[in-house]
Amino acid sequence: MSKTISIIGSGYSSMVAACCLADKGMDVTIYEKNEMAGGRASKFEDGGFTFDMGPSWYWMPEVFENFFNRFGRTSSDFYELVRLDPGYQVYFQGDESIGIPANKEELFELFESIETGSAAKLEKFLNEAAYKYKVGMEEYVWKPGKSVLEFVDMKVLKSFMKLQMLSSVSTTVKSLFKDKRLQQILEFPVLFLGSMPNRIPALYTLMNHADLSLGTWYPKGGMYKVSEAFYQLALSLGVKFKFNCEITNVKIDNRKITAIESKAESFDTDFVIAGADYQHFDRAVLPSKYSNYSEEYWDSREMAPSSLLFFLGFDKKIDGLEHHNLFFDTDFDTHAKEIYQSPQWPSDPLFYICAPSKTDEGIAPEGYENVFALIPIAPGLKEDKELHDKYLNEIIVRIEKKTGCDIRESLVYQKSFSISDFKSRYNAFKGNAYGLANTLKQTAVLKPKYYNKNLDNLYYTGQLTVPGPGMPPAIISGQLVADEFLKNANFENNGQTIHKDFQRV
């Protein structure tokens, strides 16, 4: 008999771990509180529109590809990937907007036209970013973060200084480029890592390689196509799914979880992988004496921002918008302080607009525009409908101002989603959107551990553990935890699976 593995949640990391383990013959079931697979990468359809509810930037396509290749598949078995050109557009203060070309030569020309000498600097900067990306992706990101000893390796140590772990992204960028617009373009990618560019180690300029060299991609049909692909792959490998099944409790015997329980049912299990938000499973599902971390620990973590999201439908095309649009037309420092230093609703926020119907006709009625708006906000804020309406109004005013296109009367669909929705839909700690900030103090061995120290058959995966937030890290997290699990498994006995207990370090 193969052992049963119960995975809580159906986010990317959970489905990825499930595929890897089912592929080795294990009996894997995913328990998901919501009605569909994908976690934060869910979708909904309404009024003729198909809205992605979470991620919209498809970066690091090789991470997705390598995962599919593990099973002899490729992304093209499941969806069509197109590279966006321009990758995105940035609106600055004043009347200016800049589109970031996919072509490198055009990119260098663009930089040079803004600041003399910056093309050569950008080329050098991107070469270094490519080196950091290679070392980061090959040496750092696959470390499970059990112990610092994992990093005691000559290649990694040698690269440590070159990777500028002790400097910040902001220092590096500002030392090379004086023009504020160029600085903003190069600092923007680390916003995905949930903190300010001056608090993120310069190693993460590797994100500029992902952005400007590897490019911005889009799966036709929407980002949910990726969730669907993982779901189909998992089914084909024998993974079972139980939807609308929130796990609220566990039975424990002799340092092991023996069953997981929803309000209605109990499911016996040999092993558990918690892919739901780590803090939720650790503090709200496990009895506190088995939790890995205390309430004080969680309260002292620096969370990545939450988001105020709007799903909007317009009955006309909005000229002037591209697929991805960054509205950096207000003061970033003030907004950043309102997220990180004195958490409050932003007075004059930056925001992001995604108009995927620019690339994809299938996700909106013909001639209509599908628009997703995101304002980063501090997690844990109090909110109400009036506040949401105020920010929607501001977004409309600024889109109209920047594009010169009247859109207010064309708004035919609107829905907001924010902190309380993140809590109720995903059990998200403080209503976070992207997990923990990737600051130096919360990196690698300093992240919440992927195993439970009090229970011998519980692992954790997802954006709150190694390697961090984002779709590619979630895909890596699922493989990392499955591989660690498999290291402790024994495939003797004519292919029957026999597990040893987890080995602790």
Ligand SMILES: Cc1cc2nc3c(=O)[nH]c(=O)nc-3n(C[C@H](O)[C@H](O)[C@H](O)COP(=O)(O)OP(=O)(O)OC[C@H]3O[C@@H](n4cnc5c(N)ncnc54)[C@H](O)[C@@H]3O)c2cc1C
């Ligand atoms: C608005 C937004 C925009 C983003 N944009 C991008 C982007 O552009 N590019 C990018 O790379 N990343 C982006 N991200 C981040 C990315 O989506 C996440 O990092 C990633 O999807 C997290 O995956 P995960 O495996 O940690 O699981 P999650 O997606 O967090 O899924 C966890 C699942 O667990 C379920 N669950 C919770 N509690 C229970 C329970 N008790 N029982 C059963 N199930 C439970 C939840 O319902 C959920 O389905 C974005 C995220 C958000 C929210």
